[in-house]
Amino acid sequence: MTWTFHYPDGFAYRRVTPADLPAFLAVMQGAGMDPRSAWHQTTISDLEQSLFGAPQSGGFLALSSGGEAVGCVGFRPDLTDPRTLTLNKLATLPEARGHGVARHLVSEVEGVAVREGFRRVLLAVSQVNLSVQPFYEGLGYRPVDEPYAFSSGKNGRPVVLAKAVTPAAARPHKEAQP
Secondary structure, eight states: OOOEEOOOOOOOEEEEEGGHHHHHHHHHHHHHTTTTTTGGGGHHHHHHHHHHSTTTOOEEEEOOOTSSSSEEEEEOOOOOOOTEEEEEEEEOOOGGGTTTTTHHHHHHHHHHHHHOOOOEEEEOOOOOOOOGHHHHTTTEEEEOOOTTTTTTOOOOOOOEEEEEOGGGOOOOOOTTTO
C-alpha cells in the first residue's frame, strides 16, 4: 500500500515505488543542477540501486495538485555508521521552488530516520552546488569533518553536513490517505 501525505502547501508527498523511477530521474534532470554534477550521468539503474538496493533505503516524491512529480529525495543507511541515515538526491523543479517542497521532503527523511531508529541524518553538498548549503544550515544541519561514503569524488571533496534527529523531529501524518 502506498500512502500519500497532503500538506497545506498544496503538494502531496509519498514514498517512491520502482514505477516512479522515471519521474524521479526527470525531476533530478529538470532541477537545473550544474552540468559538472555527477547527477547528469545518473541512470534508472543507478536510482534503483540507491533507492531500493539496501534495507531501510527509499525516497519520496512531491506531487503537484495535478499529480506531476515536482520534487524528490532519496535516503539510505550510511556505510560507516549504522546510526546514520544519509539524505541524497534532493531536487525540486524550478516552478515548485519557494513553496516549502524541499523543506517537506527533508522533513520526511528525518521522520523516517526517527521511526527507523537512526540518530542523525547526514548529507553531502557538491563543490559545484555550494549555494544550497545555507538552505540545509537553515534546517539545522551543521558541517562535520568526516567522509561521505557515497561521494563519487568527481568534483572534489563534498561539504558534509549532519543533524541529530529526535522523536520530536518526526512529522505526524494526520492527513494520510491510501
